[in-house]
Amino acid sequence: xxxxxxxxxxxxxxxxxxxxxxxxxxxxxxxxxxxxxxxxxxxxxxxxxxxxxxxxxxxxxxxxxxxxxxxxxxxxxxxxxxxxxxxxxxxxxxxxxxxxxxxxxxxxxxxxxxxxxxxxxxxxxxxxxxxxxxxxxxxxxxxxxxxxxxxxxxxxxxxxxxxxxxxxxxxxxxxxxxxxxxxxxxxxxxxxxxxxxxxxxxxxxxxxxxxxxxxxxxxxxxxxxxxxxxxxxxxxxxxxxxxxxxxxxxxxxxxxxxxxxxxxxxxxxxxxxxxxxxxxxxxxxxxxxxxxxxxxxxxxxxxxxxxxxxxxxxxxxxxxxxxxxxxxxxxxxxxxxxxxx
Numbered sequence: 001x002x003x004x005x006x007x008x009x010x011x012x013x014x015x016x017x018x019x020x021x022x023x024x025x026x027x028x029x030x031x032x033x034x035x036x037x038x039x040x041x042x043x044x045x046x047x048x049x050x051x052x053x054x055x056x057x058x059x060x061x062x063x064x065x066x067x068x069x070x071x072x073x074x075x076x077x078x079x080x081x082x083x084x085x086x087x088x089x090x091x092x093x094x095x096x097x098x099x100x101x102x103x104x105x106x107x108x109x110x111x112x113x114x115x116x117x118x119x120x121x122x123x124x125x126x127x128x129x130x131x132x133x134x135x136x137x138x139x140x141x142x143x144x145x146x147x148x149x150x151x152x153x154x155x156x157x158x159x160x161x162x163x164x165x166x167x168x169x170x171x172x173x174x175x176x177x178x179x180x181x182x183x184x185x186x187x188x189x190x191x192x193x194x195x196x197x198x199x200x201x202x203x204x205x206x207x208x209x210x211x212x213x214x215x216x217x218x219x220x221x222x223x224x225x226x227x228x229x230x231x232x233x234x235x236x237x238x239x240x241x242x243x244x245x246x247x248x249x250x251x252x253x254x255x256x257x258x259x260x261x262x263x264x265x266x267x268x269x270x271x272x273x274x275x276x277x278x279x280x281x282x283x284x285x286x287x288x289x290x291x292x293x294x295x296x297x298x299x300x301x302x303x304x305x306x307x308x309x310x311x312x313x314x315x316x317x318x319x320x321x322x323x324x325x326x327x328x329x330x331x332x333x334x335x336x337x338x339x340x341x
Contacts, residue, residue, distance in 0.1 A: 022294045086115075124137060143176055167248060189336050190217065
């Protein structure tokens with residue numbers, strides 16, 4: 001069998017580990033051939049391929065990013081996109097496709113499966129917001145990077161008696177903010193799932209200063225205030241209809257300074273959270289996902305996504321995986337609120 005592999009959406013630590021596992025087991029155990037498609041869904045749309053054999057995946061386990069490249073190309077927004085993909089898969093002799101990506105990439109995979117394309121999904125997102133899996137690879141790395149940043153910010157905040165805001169990724173789900181904020185001992189954590197009260201945030205900041213310590217505020221990029229409290233900027237839309245976010249940290253710093261009289265500064269981690277070598281946890285999880293994905297293809301079990309449930313790698317339908325986002329439950333947020341202020 002000849003199998004295509006692609007990586008879509010934002011880059012993510014652990015992508016190369018998945019590719020390596022798929023190819024290593026697929027070739028040595030099952031005797032399959034592989035072809036890589038460059039830059040997400042753009043690859044099969046344009047027939048842009050790269051050789052993918054055991055020699056090509058040597059040494060890539062600890063590397064961040066993806067050797068196949070990525071993009072946010074949405075073939076469903078392109079006239080005749082599905083037919084172009086089907087034609088190019090046939091022209092490349094590809095019998096099945098492994099799509100490694102998040103909500104958008106796997107949403108396209110689901111629609112292609114419904115149009116008779118043989119596809120298996122692998123969940124990838126640093127936001128950990130894909131349904132049907134307990135964790136996605138890349139999340140642990142992002143949390144570790146954010147936690148280290150928060151640890152460093154504590155000493156600067158206390159030395160200069162400033163409020164420091166750390167803006168992390170998280171458009172609709174605040175998992176990175178929650179985990180990194182709790183691990184880093186943040187004094188306030190703001191997530192998209194719960195609109196924040198700016199007056200309460202400022203009260204937490206002032207309370208922290210009274211103890212002769214400086215506050216650290218961790219805010220997810222998609223966090224927003226209670227309606228009418230603060231003016232927020234609107235960004236451009238990408239091909240999947242998502243607003244380009246960023247700026248809540250600076251807006252928050254300005255409001256804190258204005259309302260408390262205390263100096264406030266913002267650090268935006270941005271793509272630093274995506275880059276660099278994956279943690280040991282993410283390397284192992286990504287490897288197990290890759291092994292599970294090639295097993296599913298070999299067994300002819302298409303239209304599924306491999307997932308982590310407890311400590312087991314299982315399969316879930318692509319429809320279940322993409323039906324809704326996995327957001328932070330209010331009970332989890334309340335655990336963190338004990339440490340606010």
